[in-house]
Amino acid sequence: MPAYDKADIERRMNGAVESLKGDLAGLRTGRASTSLLDPVTVEVYGAKMPLNQVATVSVPEPRMISVQVWDKSNVGPVEKAIRSAGLGLNPINDGQNLRLPIPDLTEERRKELAKLAGQYSEKAKVAVRNVRRDGMDALKTDEKKGVFSEDERKRLEGEVQKLTDATTADIDSVSAAKEKEILGK
Structure with a gap:
């Protein structure tokens, strides 16, 4: 062989x-993209899980990412994970939705x-x-x-x-x- x-x-x-x-x-370019949140892992149910396994990520407009958390009890951990991911994003809590405005670079x-x-x-x-x-x-x-x-x-x-x-x-x-x-x- x-x-x-x-x-x-x-x-x-x-x-x-x-x-x-x-x-x-995963690099931010000033435009919203769902792949921006790919590296984010969330501590839920006693384990670390990728964000896309606990929420739906979408881009409703060019400079905004929307994260719809499936379980209301996970909103806090998801918000904390996004803030601590080092992406420079500050989530706005909107009930079960988190809105992430993309700031100018x-x-x-x-x-x-x-x-x-x-x-x-x-x-x-x-x-x-x-x-x-x-x-x-x-x-x-x-x-x-x-x-x-x-x-x-x-x-x-x-x-x-x-x-x-x-x-x-x-x-x-x-x-x-x-x-x-x-x-x-």
Whole structure:
């Protein structure tokens, strides 16, 4: 059984891009988005649960997020979790609904968020480079086992490198689009 698996390498590289998209979706851009609250966990029923398992999150207007808590006894913990999540949001308690007005971003905060987007992008690139290294190691192992020749290994290494370059370009374009959105340009 060869150690090299092109499909696995592609899947892992695409996973790094998807993970980056998820990380970037959580960054606030001054526009309301339900994904903004994805990282919020709430302490209810003696356990930590994701917010979307105790409430319905919606965006009724561009600068407002609405959180409809299903169980009235959980309104307090949900409100506390949103305040302490470090998102800079202050919920307005409206019975079983919490309204979250999205404040304007200051220029300084926009720059911080753009820098954070860059860090997420670099983390994804490191993951892709690690997958590339694993692929190259697997090719060398297979060559030593006699699965294929040196010429075939070099050809496949070229394929892995092309895949790496394409994935890195995807990461750059996703990151650049998010930074542009954050900076409002």
